[in-house]
Structures are given as C-alpha cells and as structure tokens.
Amino acid sequence: MPRKTNGVGVQAEDAQICVVMVGLPARGKSYIAQKAQRYLRWLSIPARTFNVGNYRRTDAPQPTADFFDMNNAEGERKRRAAAEAAVADMLQWFKSGGVVGILDATNSTKERRQWVMDTISKEGIEVIFVESKCDDEALIMGNIRDVKTTSPDYKGQDPETAALDFRNRIRNYEKIYKSINEDGDENDYTYLKVMDVGKQVIINRIQDYLQSRIVYYLINLHIRPRSVWLSRHGESMLNLEGRIGGDAALSYRGEEYARKLPDLVRQSVGDDRPLTVWTSTLKRTIATARHLPKHYNQLQWKALDELDAGVCDGLTYQEIKDRYPDDFAARDDDKYNYRYRGGESYRDVVIRLEPIIMELERSEDILIISHQAVIRCIYAYFMQKDQEDSPWLPVPLHTLIKLTPRAYGTDEEKTSANIKAVSTWRGKGSTAKHEDPVPEGGI
Numbered sequence: 032m033p034r035k036t037n038g039v040g041v042q043a044e045d046a047q048i049c050v051v052m053v054g055l056p057a058r059g060k061s062y063i064a065q066k067a068q069r070y071l072r073w074l075s076i077p078a079r080t081f082n083v084g085n086y087r088r089t090d091a092p093q094p095t096a097d098f099f100d101m102n103n104a105e106g107e108r109k110r111r112a113a114a115e116a117a118v119a120d121m122l123q124w125f126k127s128g129g130v131v132g133i134l135d136a137t138n139s140t141k142e143r144r145q146w147v148m149d150t151i152s153k154e155g156i157e158v159i160f161v162e163s164k165c166d167d168e169a170l171i172m173g174n175i176r177d178v179k180t181t182s183p184d185y186k187g188q189d190p191e192t193a194a195l196d197f198r199n200r201i202r203n204y205e206k207i208y209k210s211i212n213e214d215g216d217e218n219d220y221t222y223l224k225v226m227d228v229g230k231q232v233i234i235n236r237i238q239d240y241l242q243s244r245i246v247y248y249l250i251n252l253h254i255r256p257r258s259v260w261l262s263r264h265g266e267s268m269l270n271l272e273g274r275i276g277g278d279a280a281l282s283y284r285g286e287e288y289a290r291k292l293p294d295l296v297r298q299s300v301g302d303d304r305p306l307t308v309w310t311s312t313l314k315r316t317i318a319t320a321r322h323l324p325k326h327y328n329q330l331q332w333k334a335l336d337e338l339d340a341g342v343c344d345g346l347t348y349q350e351i352k353d354r355y356p357d358d359f360a361a362r363d364d365d366k367y368n369y370r371y372r373g374g375e376s377y378r379d380v381v382i383r384l385e386p387i388i389m390e391l392e393r394s395e396d397i398l399i400i401s402h403q404a405v406i407r408c409i410y411a412y413f414m415q416k417d418q419e420d421s422p423w424l425p426v427p428l429h430t431l432i433k434l435t436p437r438a439y440g441t442d443e444e445k446t447s448a449n450i451k452a453v454s455t456w457r458g459k460g461s462t463a464k465h466e467d468p469v470p471e472g473g474i
C-alpha cells in the first residue's frame with residue numbers, strides 16, 4: 032500500500048478508507064457523500080465518490096419502479112453488475128493513490144454489505160459504513176421533490192408520474208431494507224448511523240484518526256436552511272499604500288464601509304433573523320464590525336487572521352520582488368503551496384481554518400469579516416474551487432458576499448457597497464499597481 036503524507040496535518044500513512052453509504056432512496060446519501068468529498072478535497076485528501084446509479088444507468092437509463100422489485104431477476108442482475116463495476120473502478124483508483132473512496136448506493140441488505148466488506152477489505156482498505164436513517168416525512172418529501180427534478184432517471188418526465196414511481200421504488204427497497212446491525216450481527220463493522228439528519232447518532236468501532244475525522248465532520252452537518260456572509264474589512268491604511276499584512280486602522284473610505292455595513296447586512300439578512308458575527312483579531316476587521324447592531328453576537332477568532340507574510344509583512348509586492356526575487360517567482364509559480372519565509376502558505380491557512388469550517392457546518396446564519404486570503408480559502412470550500420485557482424480569486428473590498436448552501440452546490444450573491452476602494456488584487460507576474468492609491472476626501 033502507498034505511504035503518503037499530504038502535508039496537511041492528516042497523516043494518511045497507510046490508511047485508505049472506503050466510506051460505504053447505506054440507506055433507502057431519498058435519505059440524503061448523495062448529499063452526505065458530496066459534502067464529505069468536498070471537505071476532504073479541500074483538505075488535500077484525495078477523495079472520490081462512486082455513484083452506483085451512474086453505472087446502472089449505462090445499462091438501464093430510465094427504469095421504472097419494477098426494475099427495483101427484488102423478484103425481478105433481470106433488474107437484480109443489472110443492479111449487481113453496476114455495484115461490481117463501481118467497486119472495481121474504486122479499487123483501481125485506490126491503487127493509483129486514492130485515499131478516501133465513497134461508495135454511493137443504498138447497500139440496504141446485509142448480503143450486499145457483506146459482499147462490499149469482503150471485496151474491499153481483501154485489498155487492505157478500511158471500510159466504514161455510513162447510514163442515513165430517516166423517518167421524517169417532511170425531509171423525505173423534500174428529497175423526493177429534489178430527486179424527481181434533478182435525477183437523470185426522471186429527466187423529461189411528468190413530475191407527478193415521476194414522484195409516484197419514485198415512491199414505488201422506495202417501497203420496493205423497504206421490503207428488503209435492513210438498517211445496519213439491526214439484528215445485532217454486524218457488530219464487527221465500523222459504522223456511523225445518523226438518524227433523522229443528526230437527531231441521534233450511533234458510532235461503532237471507529238479506529239483511526241482519519242476515520243474519526245470523517246465521522247466528526249458528518250455528525251456536525253445539518254440541513255436547516257441558512258446562509259454564510261463573507262466580507263473583507265473596510266479598506267485599511269496599508270491597503271492604500273499597497274503594503275501587505277500588518278495591523279493597520281481603516282482608511283477614511285474603510286470607515287465609510289464600516290458605517291454602511293449594518294444597512295447592507297440588514298437588507299441581505301432581514302430584520303428578524305439572528306446573526307452571529309465572526310471577525311479576526313486584527314484591528315481592521317474589528318473596526319469594520321463595530322457599528323453592527325449590539326444584539327448580534329460577536330466573536331473574534333485568531334484563526335481568521337490574515338495569511339502571515341513572515342519577513343514580507345508590511346512590504347509592497349514591488350519591494351518583495353526587489354528583495355526576494357526568487358521567493359516572488361516561487362509564489363507566482365505555486366501560490367497555494369508557497370510559504371513566506373517565517374510565515375504561512377495558503378495550504379497552512381486552510382489547515383488552521385478547519386475548525387472554522389466545522390463550526391460553520393454546525394451553525395446557523397454567520398457573518399465573517401476577515402481578510403483577502405482567508406476569505407478566498409473559505410469561499411473555495413463552499414464553491415469547490417481548485418487549489419490552483421483559489422489563491423487568485425478576486426475578493427474586492429467593500430463587497431458583501433452571501434453564500435447559501437443547497438442540496439447540490441452553493442448559491443452566491445454579491446452586493447457592492449458602492450464605496451470606492453483600492454484594488455488589492457494582483458495578477459501573476461505583476462506587482463500590482465493600485466489604480467487609486469489616494470482616496471478622495473483624504474484619509
């Protein structure tokens with residue numbers, strides 16, 4: 032087995048894990064699988080979901096509910112072939128260095144789980160079953176609605192007929208479904224059973240660090256509707272000079288943004304929704320938050336402080352290029368991994384942001400006032416941006432970003448405060464001439 036350390040604090044070492052989803056259709060399994068994959072990839076852990084439905088569709092693109100009747104021998108054969116093809120591809124992927132493979136299927140019988148367990152563990156890969164068990168009608172109905180509008184199984188079909196057929200499909204699965212360890216004979220398995228999206232969880236035989244980390248993430252997920260707002264601090268005195276880092280006060284226009292922020296937030300959040308505000312520990316974010324209504328709970332996080340530029344703190348990009356030309360070029364070459372001398376890389380920032388992401392997943396509405404690099408990293412998590420792209424994302428000053436997580440992806444809305452500010456965005460190779468270094472009306 033390959034030995035790996037991915038440099039993110041996760042000692043993947045020899046552990047390769049197959050997360051095997053379990054549960055009836057419309058229980059949010061694919062949602063959980065997608066979230067887990069996104070979280071692990073964000074942490075640079077190679078993760079991939081293998082959806083058995085996608086394999087089955089090559090053979091049976093739009094089957095009716097009868098196909099899933101367990102007495103239908105032809106259906107059974109095709110479903111089994113699809114599972115075998117998905118598992119074979121997954122094992123291949125593990126051989127090429129994959130660390131966490133997610134098998135997204137119902138795996139709803141003991142026999143199927145036994146087969147998955149035997150086939151995968153034989154290759155030295157750990158197996159963890161993750162079951163979503165849900166009897167909450169409203170949640171199931173919500174999922175059915177989602178499926179009939181998004182699943183390729185029902186593409187182009189009348190929504191009502193699709194919903195009815197899907198319910199019949201679920202009924203067919205219900206006839207054979209066994210919740211994991213329901214009969215007490217799957218005690219040896221490692222598993223996490225989540226009831227009604229987190230109301231109750233059962234954890235059995237979790238073995239190592241990476242497994243417990245995945246489990247910890249999954250038990251923190253919730254699906255109550257909420258949004259996350261992101262804003263950089265108002266323009267700072269160092270932003271005006273094109274100097275990075277530091278702990279400067281706000282410029283005149285930065286102060287104007289701080290005064291306008293309560294209105295922007297009220298319009299976007301609404302009056303009656305409680306909001307929690309997180310800032311960094313640096314002056315410019317705290318000053319930006321200070322006019323927000325007192326009934327908003329405010330918290331300062333060291334983890335939200337700007338990327339530490341080490342010996343380059345307080346310099347302009349031109350000064351960095353003059354004094355440390357090799358470093359300047361190396362950063363352009365691989366901005367995500369480049370670590371400032373005595374400072375941090377984007378990769379380092381992602382690692383220290385992990386508790387923030389975990390807390391965000393647990394929370395309701397949150398407004399984060401932070402910094403260019405930190406906001407890029409948080410944004411990349413929600414919007415699934417690649418590591419090559421995320422350090423170059425434009426995050427303009429004086430702009431409020433609203434992110435709303437949905438079943439498959441995240442909606443985004445940007446509101447500009449219409450208050451001028453310098454641009455701190457720097458393209459590859461350039462030393463960023465700020466177009467507007469002197470603010471109108473002085474500072």
Ligand SMILES: O=P(O)(O)OC[C@H]1O[C@@](CO)(OP(=O)(O)O)[C@@H](O)[C@@H]1O
Binds near residue numbers: 270274337338
């Ligand atoms: O990674 P790059 O593109 O240099 O952006 C990060 C930089 O953004 C800045 C502004 O240039 O953030 P901030 O506005 O929070 O001060 C610097 O402090 C920080 O080093």
